[in-house]
Amino acid sequence: MLTRRTLGALAAAALARPVAAQAWPPRDLTGIIMWGAGGATDVVARALTPHVEAALGAKIVLQNRPGGVGAISVQAVHAAPADGLTLLYGAENPQLHKVLGLAQIDYADFFPVNVIARGVGVIVANRDKPWTGLKALVDEISANPGRVRMGATGPGGLPHVIGAMLNAVTPVRVIAVPFDGEGPGLTALQGGHVDFMPVGVAAAAEHIRAGRVKPLAVVNPEPVPSLPGVPPVTADFPGFARYLPWGPFYGVWVKRETPAPVRARLVEAFRAGAANPAFTELMARNGNVMMNIAGEEADAFLKRWQSVTSWLLQEAGAAKRSPEEFGIPRP
Incomplete structure (x- = not known):
């Protein structure tokens, strides 16, 4: 039998759930930028982040952590807790790490919060x-x-x-x-x-x-x-x-195991930030093509890019290991 006390507890819990969801994030986020200051990834990250912070209602503290052709920043985010509080601002490089013998981690190990744009x-x-x-x-x-x-x-x-x-x-x-x-x-x-x-x-x-x-x-x-x-x-x-066409791309990732509600909150904030007119104008002026995609759509794009570029390097004799070893299909 449901007592008055039980009903009261259930009602309080129901009211608390939206409040808890709205309370995320509990603190400032950390955004690790894959490349050094002044590069394309850094320019995109620092132009986008203020618009995302406005949508998220929280600050993202940006850090440049270059090295290892992106492998150092990838490893740092991969080693962080899967709580969505550590973001990877990256470019295309990890999709080639396996065939170049640089690392065994690529974007398959991360959830794409937003593939922002592709460049030329x-x-x-x-x-x-x-x-x-x-x-x-x-x-x-x-x-x-x-x-x-x-x-x-x-x-x-x-x-x-x-x-x-x-x-x-x-x-x-x-x-x-x-x-x-x-x-x-x-x-x-x-x-x-x-x-x-x-x-x-x-x-x-x-x-x-x-x-x-x-x-x-x-x-x-x-x-x-x-x-x-x-x-x-x-x-x-x-x-x-x-x-051709071929080019770099820029995006934001969290660990794949990050809880779905947190991923959804980040996707919403970055989608809003990337749609800001001031940001889209800047990207167009710099020759970038806006994408603003996340989740499955972004995963499909990433896999296609990896396939095309890995086999390009293989045919040019620049790959250390064949894409076939990693199940990367020919485009």
């Missing part, structure tokens, strides 16, 4: 170099093999993948100089410490507009509206077409 690559050079296009750069590399310096971010980074594409289309031999992200690499490029670097348009756009670096080509089958006058790589090297 651009090959930029030191502004004092005489090259006016990609063909001139390749001619210089061919005339001086092993002497032209390319800024890189390590195996699986955007420069590495685009370099593998270029080498598959027209064999080149350069000196790869590694940096902890596109931001430090672009700083070195401006200082003349490297000669050219493939980077995301998001990281390079302001430098290009200010004349601090020189764009040679966008890694896209057609020009990019945010960089008028910069030709696509296919203009000089049609062989690139088999790999």
